[in-house]
Amino acid sequence: MYVCICRGVTSSQIQREVSEQDGKSSVREINERLGCGKDCGRCCSSIKQIIQQSGTNSSNPA
């Protein structure tokens, strides 16, 4: 789904970005790279949640 409506950034884009950085990205880094969270800022909490979930998944590989 679309996480940042202002810049049209999707959850899969964020997940991909996090996995490329081995789950060590911060919200600020993601915002810098994808351009999200810079207009209304309403998506920042959702971005944080996705980073946390992706981080947990990458640290526990199946």
Next chain:
Amino acid sequence: MKLASNTCSTLNKVLTNELTGINQHFLHARMMKNWGFESLNKKAYKRSIEEMKDADDLIERILLLEGLPNLQQLGKLLIGETPEECLECDMTFEQQKIDQLRKAIADCEQAQDYISRELLEKLLEHGEEYLDWLETQQYLIANTGTQNYLQSQI
């Protein structure tokens, strides 16, 4: 006519959700239209207009209670990337809305604001009807397959 101030705040919270719903359903409708799913477009468009009428009733009620309807506040839009995801997002949104409405109805009952309660009951009925339609679509997707379902919606 002035009532307890918390009634206006309750109604304003419901209004925020209605305004969010108008935009979410309208965007989904036009995304569906863009993808060629005319039947899903019509359904989401109708829901958006219904929410607009519900928001209108809320605005009038808040003004009657000498409050100020907050049309500036908007919640987070849940927008899907695919038709199935759009339906899922709408379902999450409607469920949240129904929970909020049930709480608001109880608050109005507590404040003996029976007219607001009646108005919110109508909104709850609309929400439940749409949630039921969304559940039917989920059932159809699960039982007929995504491709068959989407073909039936062209």
